[in-house]
Amino acid sequence: MRVLFYRVYQAIMRLVTGLVKWKDAEVIEGQNSILKIPALLVKVGYNKVLLVTDKGITALGLTAPLLSGLEKAGITCHVYDETIPNPTIDNIEEALKIYKKNGCQAIIAFGGGSPMDCAKGVGARVARPNMTIPQMRGLLKVMKKIPLLIAVPTTAGTGSETTIAAVISNPLTHEKYAVNDFHLVPKYAVLDPLITVGLPPHITATTGMDALTHAVEAYVGRSNTEETRQAARKAVKLIHDNLYTAYVDGGNLTARSNMLTAAFYAGIAFTKAYVGYVHAIAHTLGGYYRIPHGLANAVILPYVLDYYGETAHQPLAELADLIGISDESDSTAVRAGKFIAWIREMNASMNIPTKLGGFQAADLPGMIHNALKEANPLYPVPKILFADDLGGLYALIQ
Ligand SMILES: NC(=O)c1ccc[n+]([C@@H]2O[C@H](COP(=O)([O-])OP(=O)(O)OC[C@H]3O[C@@H](n4cnc5c(N)ncnc54)[C@H](O)[C@@H]3O)[C@@H](O)[C@H]2O)c1
Numbered sequence: 565m566r567v568l569f570y571r572v573y574q575a576i577m578r579l580v581t582g583l584v585k586w587k588d589a590e591v592i593e594g595q596n597s598i599l600k601i602p603a604l605l606v607k608v609g610y611n612k613v614l615l616v617t618d619k620g621i622t623a624l625g626l627t628a629p630l631l632s633g634l635e636k637a638g639i640t641c642h643v644y645d646e647t648i649p650n651p652t653i654d655n656i657e658e659a660l661k662i663y664k665k666n667g668c669q670a671i672i673a674f675g676g677g678s679p680m681d682c683a684k685g686v687g688a689r690v691a692r693p694n695m696t697i698p699q700m701r702g703l704l705k706v707m708k709k710i711p712l713l714i715a716v717p718t719t720a721g722t723g724s725e726t727t728i729a730a731v732i733s734n735p736l737t738h739e740k741y742a743v744n745d746f747h748l749v750p751k752y753a754v755l756d757p758l759i760t761v762g763l764p765p766h767i768t769a770t771t772g773m774d775a776l777t778h779a780v781e782a783y784v785g786r787s788n789t790e791e792t793r794q795a796a797r798k799a800v801k802l803i804h805d806n807l808y809t810a811y812v813d814g815g816n817l818t819a820r821s822n823m824l825t826a827a828f829y830a831g832i833a834f835t836k837a838y839v840g841y842v843h844a845i846a847h848t849l850g851g852y853y854r855i856p857h858g859l860a861n862a863v864i865l866p867y868v869l870d871y872y873g874e875t876a877h878q879p880l881a882e883l884a885d886l887i888g889i890s891d892e893s894d895s896t897a898v899r900a901g902k903f904i905a906w907i908r909e910m911n912a913s914m915n916i917p918t919k920l921g922g923f924q925a926a927d928l929p930g931m932i933h934n935a936l937k938e939a940n941p942l943y944p945v946p947k948i949l950f951a952d953d954l955g956g957l958y959a960l961i962q
Pocket residue numbers: 618619620621624626648649650651675676677678679681718719721722723724727728729730731759760761762763764767771774850857858
């Protein structure tokens with residue numbers, strides 16, 4: 565009965581998503597493309613902007629060329645760089661204060677998913693000053709235009725530069741949840757490979773596997789459209805062809821550029837076709853133990869795909885064909901198995917562990933509850949899972 569209700573809910577969501585046409589972020593790409601940002605602001609007559617980033621990025625000087633370009637264009641830029649990985653409500657409120665105090669007119673999100681989501685949270689709070697972030701949790705609670713948002717991803721992973729989501733953590737309750745609204749899709753996504761060349765190998769690997777997880781979870785889900793299928797396939801192929809190169813040869817601009825494109829397309833795929841239990845579980849590990857999002861996804865992905873069994877064989881077999889690792893004589897199950905094995909090989913080749921240890925037994929019921937709350941009934945997963953299934957999965961990954 566519950567399964568039937570979930571499937572009906574998902575069918576309705578699929579219909580609604582198909583009816584609402586929202587605009588993807590407009591891509592500005594190529595080496596030094598961040599230097600095109602000042603002109604975008606001048607064009608709309610803005611001269612005060614908030615830039616949201618994190619300490620790691622400012623310490624590396626990655627924002628410096630943009631800041632000097634903004635200054636030359638007569639734009640005052642106020643920087644908030646206290647965002648932490650798995651950004652919090654406090655991060656958003658602190659950045660919002662700077663935005664308001666200085667009468668900012670636009671927001672530049674400069675960083676990985678954490679600063680980008682923090683910036684989206686600021687945008688949501690500007691649009692809805694009387695609503696708190698927890699009140700905007702879930703689907704379509706913002707429903708109002710946010711200030712001009714320009715996203716500059718410095719990792720090739722989350723796709724936040726074109727998704728409807730801002731993923732926020734509440735350290736007090738250990739919850740990590742999404743605010744989802746079409747209005748949170750940035751106006752521009754600036755994909756500049758030069759600012760990703762210094763991304764350390766381990767973060768390159770885990771954020772790249774996050775992008776792969778987006779594409780794969782979207783592709784095996786039931787809410788696929790031709791558009792999301794194509795976007796997911798494009799992302800998987802680019803990740804297959806470029807992630808390992810970016811990992812071993814960080815200065816390879818072609819690989820870096822292709823990974824930014826991959827993460828962007830994976831973002832398009834999952835923001836319209838959803839993710840699945842991999843993300844639901846990963847978010848609980850971020851909420852309880854601050855385990856980095858990409859690392860959690862990379863480890864969990866093969867376990868969940870195995871667990872889906874034959875319900876996911878067909879799409880996984882197609883992905884195996886796409887990256888050229890299947891033989892004509894292979895059955896669908898064998899081809900799917902080869903794709904899951906390839907994910908495990910990718911993880912191993914980039915020193916990503918096979919387990920994430922150290923969960924407290926006392927935390928498990930809360931984590932299972934939160935994961936199910938996130939995934940059911942929203943995610944159109946190939947196989948609907950319940951508490952016992954998730955208990956088994958948590959046991960496998962630790
Ligand atoms: N909104 C969405 O659609 C969406 C999708 C997936 C994940 N997320 C969220 O995004 C967050 C994770 O983002 P992330 O994986 O990009 O990591 P992150 O933004 O947390 O950054 C991780 C670390 O990498 C460093 N870093 C980033 N770019 C760098 C660069 N170019 N060079 C050197 N160091 C750099 C940062 O300083 C930080 O220490 C999580 O909170 C996750 O839940 C959001």
